[in-house]
Amino acid sequence: MPPAPRVRFAPSPTGFLHVGSGHSALANWLFARQSGGELLLRIEDTDAERNRPELVDNVLEMLEWLGLTWDGEPVYQSQRGDLYRDAAAKLVAGGHAYYCDCTAEQVQARAKERGGKPGYDGHCRDRGLEPGPGRALRFRVPESGATGWVDLIRGDVAFEHANIEDFVVLRSSGAPMFLLANAVDDADMGITHVIRGEDHLNSTPKYLLLLQALGIAPPGAFAHMPLLVNEQRKKLSKRRDDVSMADYRDRGYLPEAMVNYLALLGWGPPDGVEVRPIPELVELYRLEDVNPSPAFFDLKKLSYVNAEKIRALSPEAFRARAGAHLAAQGVDPAVLSEASAALASLTTEVQERVRTLGDVQPMIEFLYVDEPTMDDASWQKAIVKGKAVVEMLDATIAGLEALGPDHWQPEPIRGAIEAAAVTAGHVSADGTAQLSKAQGPVRVAVTGRSVGPPLFESLAVLGRDRTLARLRSTRRRLG
């Protein structure tokens, strides 16, 4: 029986976790959970200059938020220097690496002189330099032959050694480089499947060469995931694209929606059912079926998936999530309890209308603020450009005033507004009330917006006094 698969997610704490890394992390997680294997976490913080420890917290927090649980404690490369130095010493002893005192400038200058191809020219290969200050350790890439592997996603991939330069494995400071640490750690941690982004494809032969020189068997399989790209078909980047995972959380996207959507990028379930519970994704996901082409991160579809996930929630769960989101947004506790009460009274009406949890607050705000914020476009549309607005408001006020507090329920309110519509002339051919047009001014006067939850229910929840006050206030504004 082959050993249980063991995979790893190895982020570098040089930025917030973004959706592209999340995509790779997810592939690892799905594979681990489905195969009964393990997912290890390794923080690749060998670059002391760019490394920002506080970002590790963000990465871990986001993985937890997404539900991408890992096994064991995270491993920090910054604490494993000895391992890499030992490996480097082995390389030197075996004649697989040599010291080099060329500066970046010198390397570049010579490349320019040579014309054409940039990169290191092997200048110090046979100089027999001893270790010392200003001297980096370079790997001696074989002059002929090629190194390749069978990629689970891409099939056969191979690189000729002639095209691989002698790369640095130890900086002149003695600090290990990514390639060395990465390969040594994967071996040390017993990684069986290396699942990562396509941006690592070109470094894989170096990784393999390193292990071979070290006399270590390579991982059983590699899978290079398609890159996530923007509308310009460029790799998603922190600078120009909206990629911070935390931002999506803060805007009210559900973790299960993000996970579900990310799984759909580069892969599709065999039965075509795209939005489904995470356990089903775990069961169905196949690395072998992942599409090698880059995939566009489409906010519209994410949004759709999110709306589906929100509607799939029980009303109680929806309320809890929306409340938690409001709280996380730093809403004042007093306001929060009012908002929660407001939401409780219109839960399903709101739930089926929002696409993100961030949409909840604007939809129910009119229920607990003293004066609803008036949306200019709505005012223009329903009040300024509406027909028989004054008549409609007057008739509605009169009709609702006639409604006693005991009858302040959706149906009686509907009756009053329908009657007002008829009075104001909003009738269809058969003489019955035409609510589609008539309700506009009332809705805007009371809620400040032309869209929102169903009107009669909203007014019932708002209460008689506040409803009438707002209607009168708007009526006064019209002179």
Added chain:
RNA sequence: GCCCCCAUCGUCCAGCGGCCUAGGACGCCUCCCUUUCAAGGAGGUAACACGGGUUCGAAUCCCGUUGGGGGUGCCA
């Protein structure tokens, strides 16, 4: 420049030599339902990059072209 990867509707995915006058999903459009907006229902729009092979037969296999992307750091 060089190396590598990729190439089906606007987007994501299906298709793994005949079931394809290419299917599903998002988006967009139309209509229905309807108290706004959603949701829901019924339709519609829209693609095999190009050129050569192989084969009785190609979206599917091979080669080339073109296009796109990634890498090319003493970053990861």
